[in-house]
Amino acid sequence: MKNGSFLKLAGDRFSCRKFNQRPVSASKLAKILEAARLAPSAKNQQPVHVWVLTSPEALACVRPIHTMFDAPVVIMVGASADEACTRACDGRNWAETDATIAGTHIMLAAADLELGCTWVGSFDPAKVREVFPETEGYKISALFAIGHPAAHTSPSERHSIRKSMEEFATEL
Numbered sequence: 001m002k003n004g005s006f007l008k009l010a011g012d013r014f015s016c017r018k019f020n021q022r023p024v025s026a027s028k029l030a031k032i033l034e035a036a037r038l039a040p041s042a043k044n045q046q047p048v049h050v051w052v053l054t055s056p057e058a059l060a061c062v063r064p065i066h067t068m069f070d071a072p073v074v075i076m077v078g079a080s081a082d083e084a085c086t087r088a089c090d091g092r093n094w095a096e097t098d099a100t101i102a103g104t105h106i107m108l109a110a111a112d113l114e115l116g117c118t119w120v121g122s123f124d125p126a127k128v129r130e131v132f133p134e135t136e137g138y139k140i141s142a143l144f145a146i147g148h149p150a151a152h153t154s155p156s157e158r159h160s161i162r163k164s165m166e167e168f169a170t171e172l
Contacts, residue, residue, distance in 0.1 A: 047082075
């Protein structure tokens, strides 16, 4: 990786909410899944599981839960609290954090492959479990709409609004 290329990727990535219907290649999807599989987890417990929706039937099932912006691929990310590391001093379970890290890898891998991606958190987990019983035993943390961005897709007006470094970070 070139020096600074990660910061460029992180800065350029945006939530894509318009996709064309060109299929995502199997090789690109495999790279996204590998990036998620390689994500760090607390004590490397790896409590995360992903479900990849690409068939018209599966996509039709998820769209009543959320439109998913008509993306040709949806990845659901969940984690099992029973498989996750628990912090000894206070019992904090790391399952959801581990799922979030994997989700971040998914989002950045998609951007690296010049695909659009949106992290969807606005959904009813009970409806997901009802429609996809395979997710039983996992807390679904996020859904990811993934595909090739539609023509003239651009970041939202708020994309480049950031706190100053002084507001964001404190050196102690």
